[in-house]
Amino acid sequence: MAEYLILINEDESSYATATPDVLQQVMEAHNRFAKQVEETGGSIVSGRALQPTSTATSIRNDVVTDGPFAETKEALGGYYLVEARDLDHALEIAKLCPAGFGGVEVRPIMAFDGM
């Protein structure tokens, strides 16, 4: 098994304006996702949602600035660290991951020898 990070990139404004009903549906989708991952034979190592980029602070060369590293319409809003057999399996899992206001990116975790 190998580890992959699923980065959820979504349009933040869609969340800001979503009704409680919609937010409830998103929550349920994420709960379902956890079960679906198990069914594929993979597992979720960890997963978190982030507060919006309006709360982000960036630091470059010790200079602290308000805001995210790069301003984009779709921003990183959460992630799952998953265990999968190979990229195809990771992609199968990622396709199940809820990201209705955007999409996801799959990145393999780098393994270091002897650590």
Add this chain to the structure above:
Amino acid sequence: MADAHRREWAFVLAATARVAGDLDLAEECVQDAYVSALEAWSRQGVPRNPGAWLTTAARHRAIDVLRRDTTLRRKLPLLVEPDEAAPHQPGDPAGAGEGGVMIPDDRLRLIFTCCHPALAREAQVALTLRLVCGLSTAEIAQAFLVSEPTMAARVTRAKKKISGARIAYRVPAAPELPDRLDAVLTVVHLLYTTGHTAPGGGHLVRDDLVDRAIGLARMLCLLMPDEPEIRGLLALLLLTDARRATRCAPDGRLLLLEEQDRSRWDRAAIDEGTALVRAALRGGRPGRFALQAAIAAVHAQAPAYGDTDWRQILGLYDLLARAWTSPVVALNRAVALAMAEGPEAGLAALAHLERDDRLAGYRYLPAAQADLLRRLGRTEEAAQAYRRALELTANQPEREFIAHRLAEVTGSPPGR
């Protein structure tokens, strides 16, 4: 030896990759094996089974290197799954190694790995030529008109992604097979079309790419004999290629289907292609390659251009448009419609396509419009359309053809 390189490379590399656990190492070992074969075969003669000889030599070399080089061993090994994952293991006697050991035919794993959808299309093409066809990076760079360092970087990056992202070395399972196979066939077809009408430069056909593409289609047909779309692709390539010798006049000028000398079409290729089309259509619900091949077969069967059965071609395009929603198909259907029902009907269908952004910059749209306008005697509009087509065309014989037609409708000599 050149023959052994062309015929056995994919088999030897695919089987060595399984042992080497790394595509770069496998390539090196296979190259070494060819070098030692050169020496051994000139002394002892070519062995009965060159592929098995080379594979055994390359695998021994890989095992040696891995034994000595511990850092290499610690690299992320190629993810090889057990054999049962590959549904089509032919009982090919070429698999019998020295001493009768069966070497599994891993060529399908290799090509499916090279054409994995997580790799960019241009990387899929480059990897397929490098790993499956054994072309050098310089040759691939030349074929695609990019610099050698650019092509080398593209190949290296793709190989790194295969190991880094853990793209498995396997033939996809049944549920994903149709999509994955389509990606492989698309790459082979792209190789063919790149060779068939080279993207720039003086010669219309780059024979080597065309031959490689047909070779790959033949290999796939042999390894997955039950897939109608593979047959369809091979048929399409053979039927298109049967006209290769007649596509250009001796002075290099492009010749249209209606001008080509049909007596010089390759009958053997047409017969083989037509038989493959029949087999591909037999299964029902034909795919896009089988349908395109069927269209090519109708053209190939017409004794003269005037005998072309345009109604049948139009019917096949209708099926194709349903199997494959591509604006390029819609464009070709409009041309067939013009032939079956007259230029006005074709122009009306093309007018719809002008609004499709995906065709913006596609040279064959204004070229098709120009031709229909010319046939209707609307010379002023035809000239405008030819000029638009000329702006979008880089291939020299195609440019000359359009310039020639432009000169015809404007009544002035062609400027280059």
